[in-house]
Amino acid sequence: MPLRMSSLFVRSLKEDPADAEVASHKLLHRAGYIRRSAPGIYTWLPLGLAVLRRIETVVRQEIERAGSQEVHFPALLPAEPYKASGRWEAFGDLLFELKDRREGDYLLAPTHEEVFTLLVKDLYGSYKDLPLSLYQIQTKYRDEARPRAGLLRGREFIMKDAYSFDLDDEGLDASYHAMREAYVRIYDRLRLPYVIVEATPGAMGGAGTEEFLYPSAVGEDTYVRTAGGYAANVEAVTTVAPEPVAWTDTPQAHIEPTPDTPTIATLVDAANAQQPREDRPWTAADTLKNVVVAVTHANGEREVMVIGLPGDRDVDLDRAEGTGRLGDGEIAVEPATEADLAGLPQLVKGYIGPGISLEEPFLGLEGASGLRYLVDPRIADGTRWVTGANQHGHHVFDLVFGRDFVADGTIEASEIRPGDEAPDGSGPLELARGVEIGQVFKLGRKYAEALGLTVLDENGKSRVVTMGSYGVGVSRVMACIAEEYHDDRGLIWPQHLAPADVHIVATGKDASIFETAEALTAELETRGLRVLLDDRPKTSPGVKFGDAELLGIPTVLVVGRGLKDGNVELRNRADGTSADVAVADAVAAVVDQVDAGYALVGDSRTTYLV
Amino acid sequence: MPLRMSSLFVRSLKEDPADAEVASHKLLHRAGYIRRSAPGIYTWLPLGLAVLRRIETVVRQEIERAGSQEVHFPALLPAEPYKASGRWEAFGDLLFELKDRREGDYLLAPTHEEVFTLLVKDLYGSYKDLPLSLYQIQTKYRDEARPRAGLLRGREFIMKDAYSFDLDDEGLDASYHAMREAYVRIYDRLRLPYVIVEATPGAMGGAGTEEFLYPSAVGEDTYVRTAGGYAANVEAVTTVAPEPVAWTDTPQAHIEPTPDTPTIATLVDAANAQQPREDRPWTAADTLKNVVVAVTHANGEREVMVIGLPGDRDVDLDRAEGTGRLGDGEIAVEPATEADLAGLPQLVKGYIGPGISLEEPFLGLEGASGLRYLVDPRIADGTRWVTGANQHGHHVFDLVFGRDFVADGTIEASEIRPGDEAPDGSGPLELARGVEIGQVFKLGRKYAEALGLTVLDENGKSRVVTMGSYGVGVSRVMACIAEEYHDDRGLIWPQHLAPADVHIVATGKDASIFETAEALTAELETRGLRVLLDDRPKTSPGVKFGDAELLGIPTVLVVGRGLKDGNVELRNRADGTSADVAVADAVAAVVDQVDAGYALVGDSRTTYLV
Incomplete structure (x- = not known):
């Protein structure tokens, strides 16, 4: 039917x-x-x-x-x-x-x-x-x-x-x-x-x-x-960590007052003005920002901890979740809430840092804060940073990882950017x-x-x-x-997935048009094709063509005006082509087009009779 | 496969x-x-x-x-x-x-x-x-x-x-x-x-x-x-209501003390001893019991009402539900609870009755109780009852429906019993x-x-x-x-509904048995049959036969002992028959038996390839 x-x-x-x-x-x-x-x-x-x-x-x-x-x-x-x-x-x-x-x-x-x-x-x-x-x-x-x-x-x-x-x-x-x-x-x-x-x-x-x-x-x-x-x-x-840098020439870490530096950009400006580097200007990538997060462990425990990352990178906590680096696979990682922070008066908002020397660490399990500290892999041995001094209005300059501070481990919690290096060395990321x-x-x-x-x-x-x-x-x-398969006018299903093999559109007032469409439908069904027949007697051709395009069966057979010359029109919505075919050849032409569609993926119509 | x-x-x-x-x-x-x-x-x-x-x-x-x-x-x-x-x-x-x-x-x-x-x-x-x-x-x-x-x-x-x-x-x-x-x-x-x-x-x-x-x-x-x-x-x-009875000869209704009549049976005995009928003994079918029920209407309202039915019938509230006789189609009918009854002190437990005269009704919307009263269709005009007198320890005798009491309507709330008349007159109900x-x-x-x-x-x-x-x-x-289709040993699916068309059981130690079973499987699959092959190498024949009977594919082909004589055994679990078949004829014999099973309901194997 x-x-x-x-x-x-x-x-x-x-x-x-x-x-x-x-x-x-x-x-x-x-x-x-x-x-x-x-x-x-x-x-x-x-x-x-x-x-x-x-x-x-x-x-x-x-x-x-x-x-x-x-x-x-x-x-x-x-x-x-x-x-x-x-x-x-x-x-x-x-x-x-x-x-x-x-x-x-x-x-x-x-x-x-x-x-x-x-x-x-x-x-x-x-x-x-x-x-x-x-x-x-x-x-x-x-x-x-x-x-x-x-x-x-x-x-x-x-x-x-x-x-x-x-x-x-x-x-x-x-x-x-x-x-x-x-x-x-x-x-x-x-x-x-x-x-x-x-x-x-x-x-x-x-x-x-x-x-x-x-x-x-x-x-x-x-x-x-x-x-x-x-x-x-x-x-x-995974972030490609930089090679370790020798720190022999890096000046001693030192705390400086940094008033009016509410953003990374203002901090960088202040750093270049007050504490210029000997080799090149400071950039945002030289600042170390420390973000307080709350981790929910699989056992339901909530742990407040700190993540350190370069100041030029946004934090991406989705990347920190489920990596197994935070203790187990079943965790949520979210920004610490006011309630989390209320219990931690030792954190000076806006000026959190790991501490100024290995002898007196502030962040990390050995540090005065008591909070676990994980850092972005870019915080590598010998890298040199400007970061919070744990006092309001002050930053530390020339703080060197490995020399002046360490972390409890690394974490992937920075955004990925186009141009970052692929971990397998295959070039810049898109x-x-x-x-x-x-x-x-x-x-x-x-x-x-x-x-x-x-x-x-x-x-x-x-x-x-x-x-x-x-x-x-x-x-x-x-x-x-x-x-993947549509245009402005509608869907264009791959032939083998379409809801019918062929959409027959009968348009016109002549009874012979509808009789021919019915006869072709019956013949195609005996050949095993699934037919959708537009047999609506009073619907305009425009509506019928519009519906055929919207519905998206790729093989469309139009029985209409051409019938007086013995022709029907076979359309292929997939490639936009159409051709007049003699009525006597229509069934074979439809079968060929439909079967070619199935063959594109190595299927035949019987593949779906299971 | x-x-x-x-x-x-x-x-x-x-x-x-x-x-x-x-x-x-x-x-x-x-x-x-x-x-x-x-x-x-x-x-x-x-x-x-x-x-x-x-x-x-x-x-x-x-x-x-x-x-x-x-x-x-x-x-x-x-x-x-x-x-x-x-x-x-x-x-x-x-x-x-x-x-x-x-x-x-x-x-x-x-x-x-x-x-x-x-x-x-x-x-x-x-x-x-x-x-x-x-x-x-x-x-x-x-x-x-x-x-x-x-x-x-x-x-x-x-x-x-x-x-x-x-x-x-x-x-x-x-x-x-x-x-x-x-x-x-x-x-x-x-x-x-x-x-x-x-x-x-x-x-x-x-x-x-x-x-x-x-x-x-x-x-x-x-x-x-x-x-x-x-x-x-x-x-x-629907209950067949009796024809109306003339009440001209029925004595006046009268209230009598009836001590120690806690059940219908004791009431009937007391009635026959104290107030014998002139024509025949009283039976349980002459007593009228009045059951208090609670109806939940579609709008959520709960209505307490009374249902009257012959004392020899159990009440069947499922029959009262959803019949449309209680106001609408969406109701629950359940026995009244203690809470329902607490608000109705006018009801004398064990002695509820419709009242003794039409002038002073007790049950029914016009009655003193204010409760709706529906009765079994057997409570017909002129029928004569023993029922509660609304006073502790007393019953009314010779109370006649239509003469002494009426109801607000009828209700199907009595159990159906074998032998009751069918409503269409086609005889006694089974x-x-x-x-x-x-x-x-x-x-x-x-x-x-x-x-x-x-x-x-x-x-x-x-x-x-x-x-x-x-x-x-x-x-x-x-x-x-x-x-419908099983025996003591297991399931026996109709052939066309079975999970496979044939269950091939290979039993024995000889490699040729398994090779033959595999060859027959392959051949039957090329003929389009769905095969379940018991190819377990070390399982005993008893377990394999037991499994085949339990699983219930009706066509079973045993490749075993008989193979040395060139035979396999074709079993039909549906009719319990079995026959030796030459290996060369096995495929045809299986196909015949399977197809005969489909043909029983006019189907073929291709009916299910859709």
Whole structure:
């Protein structure tokens, strides 16, 4: 049965949604693919569901090719496993929490590591059961503070999440590699451009992770790349530390009054005026600013500490989170609040510094402040700084790292800038925006340990299983495909993902036009094509063409004016071409064009009959 | 790729779940089809998911054949539409409610009438857009007080819900009929026995409804049927009222002391001893008991009222609910509580009666008690009763309905008993148990009115749309199929719904056995069959055969001992037969048996490639 515009539940709309900023949001709404039910929560209409199912099929086929088996977990889960892993707390406001009628704590799962771990623990117990890979395509929930851009950041969304279970690290490496390869095939088959970037594990914890990003200005993620092939999420970039400098010629550190220097710029001016360097003028990069932050540890403890970084760099606390450098993987790092500072009268606001000599440190675990002190890697041995003197209106000059002060460690908490050096030496970094469409994670033993997933090995000894976790944002991917394939007039789906293979537009008043369109529809259906037929008897040609362009099925067959000369018009919305074809040749021409579209990614129409 | 027992994520278990009472729960658990995540909440394992998908395909194909279009709604919905319809209150504790981070009220939808209504209101506005039918297969949530029996009554479950939209009652009748026919086809294709019974609308509201019940002793629903073809849910049975009786010969009503008559039986004995009837002895059916109940109306008001019924009948308040006789369709009826009674000192516990004469009524809106009074239809004109005299230790005798007391109306609130007359005159009722597997509803204009769904008619006049709602409990249906098709040793799936077409069991030590099994697997796969191969090298034949019986794929091919004679054994778990087949003929024999299984319901294997 063809889809018929006369009865299909779809309405093309002229107005964009009030809050729409990006093309995919506007077009999927206006073309009647999705409809908003609440902020970040959408209903799938028939055409939207058809495209979604195609994307799911691609994902399912490639994940199963990688040896993963499909299961399906509830969305509504008891809180206990998430309390055991620490994520009931760690997810914070992102969790939709609720109670059942017996006052039991439940959640709408944002991701399923805990319960997959428990399921395998429940049924498996021997090294012979491993390796194992399980996946599901399932609805997830995250109570985003700012749901935006339609399907790009929803509060209810569809995700493919897979989990691997291995006996040892080599096994995990192999599982991770297999899934990463499956992801490459998935995005290739979806014709969605992507970059694979190093990432940081964040609240997930774990050992190593990469993200698949769709490069796009509408993305919320910033990543870096170099001409030499390096790519990373900004959180994952490591700063190239300068070589140690000899400090033999550097003058003794000295405290000077610095009135009226409320900003780095005024401090630099004052420094050049009062205490000029012998070799070159001071710059903002020679000032050391010390930022007080509060770290929430996985066990819930809040630690106030100080981060030192060059004064010319903005602080980027996202980069400090989840790097494992602050004690563990599950932390929040935020600016210290007034309440945090109230308990620390020893800090002189605007003039915090590490102290003037190694004998009398102020910051650092050995220092008078008692606060942990981590510094940007640019604060390297022998580097020379202007910084706060821990007295109001005074700074220290010529303070040398290693000679006059030390830190408890380094931290990545400075912004990344274009032109910074890539850590692998492949050249200066470029910054770009992208949408996260997938992530592959080596979780390691974190969840297995927290929830007691062990197996007996060959020698009957209990061993903790090592895990990986692998996500594809299925509904978000659909939005990205719409971002990538559209023009001013509407969507332009890749042929194999379109909600129908061909859109037949019957325009005109002559009964023979509609009869021919019906006959071609029937013939194309016997050839196995999915047809959308615009059979509306009284709708104007302009509206019909406009709808065809908005809906975005790439192969359009127009049965209209040309019919009196025995011709129909075959359009290809993907390349903008069109050609008159004799009615007798129309079916073959349509089949050829459609099949060529599938062949672009190595598929055929039967690939989707599964 | 075949499923292989050596790597398939399944474990057959020896133990039933602790709380399991019914076969489907035990077997789906023990065979590794589902796994409990929380009370009434299950995870689908690979084999369970495979069967579920088959059932979904049958449902989808038949619903679409009836002209319905698939959409997909969120499970997480804002509360407002449900507040507007009154169901936020009416569902009570059944609703899973939650708040988002902005303190907005949300729910996990138990059913979707409200939002389908709003969606159509959102996009449609003309009579030309109708009729319309939409459906989804989606996860629903109900916080059942006593989730039980595995998938039979879950708190998270999969439902197909469809909604029809029509301009007028004739349209609704046609839509209802089309969907009812689709349901007949669905359950026929699923090979699930069913009865169609009249039902009451309950909290849904609406005009007419029928239920599809799977007849089974494990069912929670009681229904009635007659040899003459009548069938109804007990809630929907109407009592056949007796013909009016002349009261000319009935003695005057009189109050008598009746000490020591705490039960109906002792009252009947006392009546026969003290006040014998002239014609026959008094029986329990001659006593009139008056039960105080509390009715919650849709607007939230609680009304205490009295129901009168023959003393030989238990009260059945479920029958009083949702019949529309108590003021509206959205009510709860429960026994009055101590708190309700505390405010009504005029009621003498154990001796409540309607009063002794029409001039001085006690019950009824005109009576001294001020309480509404509804009676069982058996309390007909001229019937003669013994009942409470509204004084401690006293009853009234020879109280005649119509002569000495009246009521505000009748109510169906008595239990139905085997042998009661069917309302259509088709004979005595039989009682039976069943599982509700589907329901078709004429909702009428209730939701459209509450939420403002109107269209303009041919004359440009606004008209309220009339709706129907149609549900199939998809996951529950799977449990019912397991109930219907199993034996002591395990499941026996209908061939076309089985998770694989054939289960090949390779047993023995000879390498040629496994090589032959692999070769037959490959050959059957090229013929398009889905194969589950038990390739476990060291598992005993007993375990393999036990697993094959438990898992329940009806076609089993054993490659074992007989191979030295060139034979394999083809078993049919459905009819218990088995036969030796030459290896060379095995593929053809398997294909024949499998295809015969599909053909039983008119399907072929390609029916499921969609």
